[in-house]
Amino acid sequence: MKILVINPGSTSTKIALYDGKDSQLEKTVRHNSEELSKYDKLADQFEYRLGHVRDAVTEGGWNLHDLDAVVARGGLLKPIPGGTFEVNEKMVEDLKNARFGEHASNLGAIMADSLRSELNIPAYIVDPVAVDEFDEVARLSGMKELERISQSHTLNMKSVAREVAEEMSKSYFDANLIVCHLGSGISVAPHKKGQMVDVNNANNEGPFATERTGTLPAYQLVRLCYSGKYSEEEMVKKVVKEGGIYSYMGTKDVVLVEEKAKKGEERAKLVLDAMSYQVAKEVGAMATVLEGEVDAIVITGGMANSSYISGKIKRRVEFLAPVKVVPGERELEALALGALRVLTRKEEAQVY
Numbered sequence: 001m002k003i004l005v006i007n008p009g010s011t012s013t014k015i016a017l018y019d020g021k022d023s024q025l026e027k028t029v030r031h032n033s034e035e036l037s038k039y040d041k042l043a044d045q046f047e048y049r050l051g052h053v054r055d056a057v058t059e060g061g062w063n064l065h066d067l068d069a070v071v072a073r074g075g076l077l078k079p080i081p082g083g084t085f086e087v088n089e090k091m092v093e094d095l096k097n098a099r100f101g102e103h104a105s106n107l108g109a110i111m112a113d114s115l116r117s118e119l120n121i122p123a124y125i126v127d128p129v130a131v132d133e134f135d136e137v138a139r140l141s142g143m144k145e146l147e148r149i150s151q152s153h154t155l156n157m158k159s160v161a162r163e164v165a166e167e168m169s170k171s172y173f174d175a176n177l178i179v180c181h182l183g184s185g186i187s188v189a190p191h192k193k194g195q196m197v198d199v200n201n202a203n204n205e206g207p208f209a210t211e212r213t214g215t216l217p218a219y220q221l222v223r224l225c226y227s228g229k230y231s232e233e234e235m236v237k238k239v240v241k242e243g244g245i246y247s248y249m250g251t252k253d254v255v256l257v258e259e260k261a262k263k264g265e266e267r268a269k270l271v272l273d274a275m276s277y278q279v280a281k282e283v284g285a286m287a288t289v290l291e292g293e294v295d296a297i298v299i300t301g302g303m304a305n306s307s308y309i310s311g312k313i314k315r316r317v318e319f320l321a322p323v324k325v326v327p328g329e330r331e332l333e334a335l336a337l338g339a340l341r342v343l344t345r346k347e348e349a350q351v352y
């Protein structure tokens with residue numbers, strides 16, 4: 001079974017070719033801010049990113065017409081349970097219209113859909129960022145008009161959580177874990193016996209991240225929105241694409257910021273320390289969700305490659321439970337296996 005895997009992230013497009021469970025090629029195309037800023041809307045990046053996907057297939061020595069299926073990271077959809085979903089018209093329409101918000105992962109199902117109709121093969125998404133397994137008590141924000149929304153790095157968090165639980169000789173469904181995914185956005189989620197019962201919305205709540213502000217002081221934010229200085233679109237951009245490390249340092253390259261901190265640049269060090277501090281505080285909050293019964297705290301995602309950042313978080317939270325660092329992500333494998341489960345009829349694809 002030849003499966004093409006596409007994972008569009010905020011700063012990269014990751015592509016893989018799987019033959020059954022075996023990875024034949026994994027490729028990460030990094031997109032710098034200048035490159036992506038050429039495109040007004042996310043949807044305008046479609047041809048550019050799909051071009052990289054086509055190139056990767058050729059690079060892997062495969063022909064598009066040999067593919068049995070295509071699977072992609074799902075985007076901001078209506079709240080849905082975890083698992084594998086068939087890409088369908090309604091899903092693509094919601095993503096094209098950014099009905100539930102704009103995020104790079106929206107392009108996943110859109111690209112998969114285009115290849116599906118070109119090649120006449122099935123297309124799937126797995127554990128999209130819209131997975132919602134919240135306890136009812138987690139939904140209230142404190143303002144009746146604003147319900148909290150579950151948007152997070154579900155795919156990688158669940159995949160890494162399964163791996164860590166196995167290492168501890170437990171099933172994911174018997175373990176209580178707090179998983180922190182540190183990427184362009186940050187998710188900190190309590191996984192209670194296989195259910196993500198809460199999580200900060202990685203787009204606009206919780207710790208600040210590479211390009212996201214996270215939670216902001218509400219009153220000051222309202223004043224800034226009505227100051228006349230910024231349009232609605234500009235404010236959204238400031239929160240989602242130009243916040244966090246980028247707002248303080250003018251770059252989304254965390255390796256560069258860390259180099260500056262190591263060379264003694266005080267601001268760089270303060271920014272990394274503050275982000276790590278906020279992640280640790282969120283872990284503390286999520287430990288209360290699990291009523292203190294935490295088997296392990298997991299630190300994963302691109303920024304988990306930094307021993308400086310994971311070390312700073314670990315120092316503050318290791319009194320709660322053992323800390324496991326799993327740098328990078330397992331998203332490509334998780335996508336391929338999710339598609340394979342459906343193709344081999346071990347699981348039925350859900351309908352959006």
Ligand SMILES: Nc1ncnc2c1ncn2[C@@H]1O[C@H](COP(=O)(O)OP(=O)(O)O)[C@@H](O)[C@H]1O
Pocket residue numbers: 008009010011012182183184185210252253254255258301302303304305306328329
């Ligand atoms: N070795 C590293 N040290 C510190 N940060 C890193 C390292 N490698 C990648 N990153 C950072 O990780 C982030 C990307 O994480 P990733 O999980 O790939 O996110 P996304 O899919 O959201 O783009 C970027 O901010 C990048 O600068």
Ligand SMILES: CCCC(=O)OP(=O)(O)O
Pocket residue numbers: 009010011103129151152153183184185186202203
């Ligand atoms: C919207 C939740 C997922 C997310 O923030 O992903 P990135 O870090 O890849 O932007």
